[in-house]
Amino acid sequence: MNRTKACENKMSMTLAVAIAAAGTALGAEWPDVDFGADLRIRQEIMGNLPGLPGDAYSLTPSVRAKSRNQLRIRPRVWMSLESGPFSLYTRLADEFRFYPTLDTPRRSQPYHFPDEVFLDNLYVEGRGLEWDALVAAGVTAVDFRIGRQDLCEGGHSVFGLDRIIVEGTPTDGSRDFYSDMVRTRLHFGESRRLDVFALYDSGRNDIRWGTAASRGRSLNCINMSDTSDLDEWGGGFVYSQEALGGSLPFKVYTVFKRTEAHTTEKPEPRTRSAREIATLGIWAEPRFCDEWGLEFEGAKQFGRIVDGNRAAGGWMVHSELKYHADALFGCRSVLSTALTYYSGDRHWTGDDDDDKSWDPMWARYTQDSEMLVYGSLYENCWWSNMIYVKAKLTMSFGPRHGLYLYSGPMFAAEQDGLGRTDGGGSRYKGLLTAARYDFPILLAKPGGIGADRLEIVAHVIGELFNPGGYYESSKPAFFFRWQVEFKF
Numbered sequence: 001m002n003r004t005k006a007c008e009n010k011m012s013m014t015l016a017v018a019i020a021a022a023g024t025a026l027g028a029e030w031p032d033v034d035f036g037a038d039l040r041i042r043q044e045i046m047g048n049l050p051g052l053p054g055d056a057y058s059l060t061p062s063v064r065a066k067s068r069n070q071l072r073i074r075p076r077v078w079m080s081l082e083s084g085p086f087s088l089y090t091r092l093a094d095e096f097r098f099y100p101t102l103d104t105p106r107r108s109q110p111y112h113f114p115d116e117v118f119l120d121n122l123y124v125e126g127r128g129l130e131w132d133a134l135v136a137a138g139v140t141a142v143d144f145r146i147g148r149q150d151l152c153e154g155g156h157s158v159f160g161l162d163r164i165i166v167e168g169t170p171t172d173g174s175r176d177f178y179s180d181m182v183r184t185r186l187h188f189g190e191s192r193r194l195d196v197f198a199l200y201d202s203g204r205n206d207i208r209w210g211t212a213a214s215r216g217r218s219l220n221c222i223n224m225s226d227t228s229d230l231d232e233w234g235g236g237f238v239y240s241q242e243a244l245g246g247s248l249p250f251k252v253y254t255v256f257k258r259t260e261a262h263t264t265e266k267p268e269p270r271t272r273s274a275r276e277i278a279t280l281g282i283w284a285e286p287r288f289c290d291e292w293g294l295e296f297e298g299a300k301q302f303g304r305i306v307d308g309n310r311a312a313g314g315w316m317v318h319s320e321l322k323y324h325a326d327a328l329f330g331c332r333s334v335l336s337t338a339l340t341y342y343s344g345d346r347h348w349t350g351d352d353d354d355d356k357s358w359d360p361m362w363a364r365y366t367q368d369s370e371m372l373v374y375g376s377l378y379e380n381c382w383w384s385n386m387i388y389v390k391a392k393l394t395m396s397f398g399p400r401h402g403l404y405l406y407s408g409p410m411f412a413a414e415q416d417g418l419g420r421t422d423g424g425g426s427r428y429k430g431l432l433t434a435a436r437y438d439f440p441i442l443l444a445k446p447g448g449i450g451a452d453r454l455e456i457v458a459h460v461i462g463e464l465f466n467p468g469g470y471y472e473s474s475k476p477a478f479f480f481r482w483q484v485e486f487k488f
Contacts, residue, residue, distance in 0.1 A: 116210020
């Protein structure tokens with residue numbers, strides 16, 4: 001049996017276990033049934049993305065590169081069955097796109113209507129379970145979730161690790177965030193818990209119904225010229241505690257990931273070696289008083305590039321000082337200044353060299369910028385080789401109203417020469433400024449059912465990036481998005 005078929009069987013087995021477990025858990029009594037839907041409409045307009053010379057994502061003459069104005073429409077429907085502490089949840093989704101300024105046949109455009117309906121979620125869950133066998137170890141309750149599920153909920157990692165575990169299918173953007181995963185949370189009283197998980201991500205989605213053009217689409221790649229044969233799997237432990245009466249929440253984690261060998265088509269077909277990375281890290285957010293707090297995260301990676309057994313993996317540090325001002329501008333506000341460091345590698349492009357750059361694990365997503373993932377700083381959504389300093393203001397006023405804005409310079413941690421064809425330039429990447437405003441149009445009534453559950457929320461985002469000497473282009477890059485979402 002080849003590796004692709006074996007990985008597909010792993011995914012099928014995970015989902016089969018979820019369905020079988022659901023039947024066992026829900027079979028005791030007639031479950032409560034609920035269902036709903038949401039519709040997201042957004043338009044993204046961008047231009048002058050700096051990219052890297054020859055970067056497959058931003059500079060090749062493809063449909064994606066020609067069109068910088070896209071209208072994305074994503075309908076989803078969901079259903080849940082609940083019986084006591086157990087529940088079964090499933091969701092189907094689709095996303096099709098229109099390109100107002102693109103003068104090419106519809107069939108040659110990516111994600112053209114009707115595109116495909118795919119299985120976005122299917123999992124069985126248990127919450128607050130009590131097992132006598134674990135009481136002796138101090139476990140007061142157990143939660144579990146088995147099946148296809150999101151790594152990102154409410155805009156953040158389900159494990160609270162936004163720089164490590166967020167996105168299992170990075171190539172299709174926010175179209176979906178699922179992974180096939182088994183996770184268990186052990187509660188040790190009210191302030192301590194341990195998450196244990198194992199997950200698997202495939203470059204293919206075989207549980208889908210759609211057009212022939214969408215079938216070969218890669219959902220998981222590192223280079224945009226990768227084929228759809230990239231699979232990744234791994235797991236880890238995340239210990240969380242709220243120490244000192246809740247004034248010192250912290251996490252200690254270890255996460256392992258294997259990126260399987262896969263094929264790159266351009267500039268010429270070649271096999272990229274498998275890669276294994278283990279990350280050890282700590283995250284903490286101490287509150288010194290009601291106004292002042294600090295967020296800190298540090299992580300070191302150990303690993304290898306399997307072909308040649310070369311060393312791989314870098315390190316990361318994030319530090320952010322926060323001032324909480326409840327009355328600033330008449331609303332709850334947070335002022336902060338932050339420094340983020342991802343290690344780089346001066347000889348990163350060498351075929352026979354070790355790789356000391358930071359591996360983003362399952363955090364290949366927007367992070368600090370919606371725009372710069374389109375003009376990749378390293379590879380596809382690959383946050384690495386970067387020093388980013390920013391000042392940020394976050395404000396909350398009224399139900400579901402929120403505003404943030406930030407600005408700061410970016411630098412290359414190592415002068416790798418990738419930003420210019422002559423291999424020169426400076427380490428200064430540029431100045432990034434961004435703002436986002438979230439607001440409600442219609443809020444659901446508390447405890448509402450049926451049509452009373454309908455709510456409409458929206459947001460607008462704007463970003464401006466002034467490239468520095470690291471890039472060849474000096475043109476300011478811009479990104480703008482508006483979005484409206486209906487859900488019930």
